[in-house]
Amino acid sequence: MSANSAANSIPHPTVIKVDPFVPADKQKGLHNRWHPDIPPVASVKPGQTFKVECVGMSRVGGALGVQAYDRISDWTGGQIGNNDSSDDVKNVDLTKVHNLSGPIAVEGAEPGDCLVVDILDVTPFEKMPWGFTGVFELENGGGLFAREFQSRACKAIWDLNGVFASSRHIPGVRFAGVSHPGLIGTAPSHELLAKWNKREGELIAAHKDAVPPVAYPPEPIGTHVGQDLPKEVLERIRKEGARTIPGREHGGNCDIKNLSKGSRCYFPVFISGANLSVGDLHFSQGDVQMSFCGAIEMAGIITFTTSIIKGGIEKFGLKQPIFLPSPVDPMYSQKLVFEGLSVDINGDGKQYNMDAYVCVAVNRTVAYKQAALNAISYLQKLGYTREQAYLLLSAAPIESHVGAIVDSPNACVTLAVPTGIFENDILPRPEGLLKHNYGQCAIRSDGVL
Template sequence: MTGQDIDFTKSGVSRFPNRDLGVPRFKCEVGVPLAQQKELGHNRFHPDIPPLFECDPGDEVILETPGYDDYQLRDQDDDSDLNFDLTRTHPLAGPIRIRGAEPGDLLVVELLDIQPLSGIGYSNILPGMGGPLKDWFPNGFKTVWDLHGIYATSRQVPGVRIPAISHPGILAVAPSHELLEQWNRREDPLIETGEAGPRAEATDTAVLRTLEGEEWARVAAKAARTIPPRENGGNMDIKNMSRGSKVYLPVFVEGALFSCGDLHFAEGDGEITWNAIEMDGATWVKFDLIKGGMARYGIRNPAFRPSPVDPNFGTRYISFVGYSARGDEQRYLDATMAAVDAVEQAIDYLTKFGYTPEQAYTIISVAPCEMHVGGIVDIPNAAVTLSIPVDIFDQDILPTA
């Protein structure tokens, strides 16, 4: 039998008609901003966004989404597109209404698969948004990744091959009106000091599925940006929430109203530059419900069972230890300072092997690095470790005598 003899089909999830599993698939048109295919989803959180689809516990769906940049970045070496409109992040698919879901339940989301669409990824140090070391890189740094099979490579960061731990940066349910108001109350003061992302300064970029006119304006004025993680899940950016994971999301509204997006090909713990290897892609999920699960298990924020799939590096890492003390500066059990201290040491180290600080910072953010709290009890110093897998490099980066 030749390939020409096979009757291929695009229906369901199989190319073969007699093996069509019939899973609903909601398609994203590659290269087209969400505002031009708004029926697919939304880029704000609000309980009044109309559902894309309704299903039962036990059902599966496949949701395709643009990358977090909403197709503003281009596969070109010119970095003029780094200053794109961040108010268009993150384009999400959904919401999906799960029949029988009620406030106080836990929505169980099993991640069956995550795959790229276009095969191109981006991991940029954005000017003014480059994580805790943003002041090091005021001009930013653009990286384009070619996603082929289970590895990603980049012409901007040669000599490394990044294995996939593909995962959705955002898995979320809708907040209740009360929870949404609470978010706005507690975050608005931080917006004034620059410690939280702006909420309503550019409502014209809000995509709210099929809402229009006065309803769109009402919802857009109160809707929450998708940048921080919150009680509903949201932008958690957890690398081990990958294929095979089960995620337990607290339910705040009838139907749960599940959405996802901001897909990552790979990421290190902390996503330290504010970028993983960001990609467009398809997320295949299966739903279940635990009735009354929030009270029964004392869960108020998402919980999850990590993916059983991980790159196998064994003990092949080099680890850096950071403290909440450096030179004359001393802070009390400050795990963030300790984490940044470890990252700075890792950057200095990688520059000894020919990488620029920009390339080193990018590697730490996108490679499957492990960041652990070593101790937060030995006052006054917290200790955090950053471990970099040495086998992603085409040279030996271990110290030698």
């Protein structure tokens, strides 16, 4: 190699580093609340390519005093282990989620601008090639079918091998992941934060006995800022900081699988520097996170470059982020497509009017739910348990589309399952479906489902 080549071979800097074997709440440069008073821990220039590490594993005691590095410090902060029991999912503490790397200031960004973020790569840490998907308890997050299934904790551990994922808890499937950040966004202004807390507080008050909860209010317990700040600032963040569980106008936890490497995102800027934060990395996910923890959650490294469009909010009418999807997608050409109508065919048979995805607060995502339940029923005919099917349809690269939204009273939603992810033939045959024994995913130690 020539001297010039060596001199010009400059690696892209990592602006936030994490220790993959230390719990998230013990690390600097991580935070789990949205608040404008959280100062940036790093600064980048527009056009600069940089890497961000998102939390790795936590250390837990192993047999005979040996330390076992079997817990992934993803969005839960290291509460979920690589084992064959879902007791850790049952007991997860949602006050400690998500643990985001940042904030990162972009020089020159001002309120009213548009921050352009190019996602150049998303990879797991080499030293932790595994992730998990989980169904949470009815009373603690639940999932799309929390009430229908009376959700009890279960999970699947996935081994990540190059671009592929497979699981001992869901045998017979192997698929290429579409790795992406589940959570990415800019910091809110004080005014926007107050708006969030007001409207979500009103929703909670209107559904105060809802199980699972309809929203999650500010909560001092479990708050992690990851910086040494004045006591009064920390107290204000603990009291006012918005939980990172839902997505909002700034981006946040939107869990869009197509925000993968090669995507370009346009975020509104609300404070000086924009203060970009990222976390909740996913190795793979379907179009809808069906179970509450519905992606393959992983720790890893994300690579960015940014630019600024001055006055972008006004220029584009930017009420929420917009994005260009990744040009990289798994090539699964054949898909088995399940339809769902806005009739509770799998339940009490009630007719709904044009109910596709709307009004989650009162559990009316009827057409999508019917498509998903039809797919789960079909997978059970192949030998998968309901829990395995639920997890698989959350984690695999499933596509979902609104097929018809005009023909009253029935909206139509489709859910497409790639046939190529299965080792065995799953297509309908005149002789029927061949049923295999695929065991069961990881469930609670008391056996309750």
